[in-house]
Amino acid sequence: MAVKPADIHAIIFDLDGLLIDSEPIWTRVETLFLERRGLRYDPELGRQSLGRRVIDVIRFYQEHYGFSGNPEELLNEWIEDYLALTARGIPLRPGADEAVKELSRRYTTAIASSSPRPLIERVVAMFHWTD
Numbered sequence: 843m844a845v846k847p848a849d850i851h852a853i854i855f856d857l858d859g860l861l862i863d864s865e866p867i868w869t870r871v872e873t874l875f876l877e878r879r880g881l882r883y884d885p886e887l888g889r890q891s892l893g894r895r896v897i898d899v900i901r902f903y904q905e906h907y908g909f910s911g912n913p914e915e916l917l918n919e920w921i922e923d924y925l926a927l928t929a930r931g932i933p934l935r936p937g938a939d940e941a942v943k944e945l946s947r948r949y950t951t952a953i954a955s956s957s958p959r960p961l962i963e964r965v966v967a968m969f970h971w972t973d
Contacts, residue, residue: 850949853945853949853952854954855942855952857953857954858957862933862965871920875900875903879909896920897914900916925961928964932969942971953966
């Protein structure tokens, strides 16, 4: 069954990976986090953590590497690193800005993400997607 424009009532965009090319940013955040603890980033573990909420990635690394700390407090470290790394810009996926702006003129739109709110707000503000 084909979907007609009249059948569409809203558009929900996923943030990480669809609108922004966030994987290199997250890899750098994970690398910095682990290096502070004298640990080395493992790309295979990084792949296993893809798509998880940040707090769950922290717990995943705690289980694997055995370091301690309250995951909620450690989350602040990740947020600070992400915000510092993205202060000068965030790489968009091809066509993302155009799609968000064009579709938001015609439909109710939203961004869905399991990323922490300050990170979502950074992206939304940077690309003027607040509407």
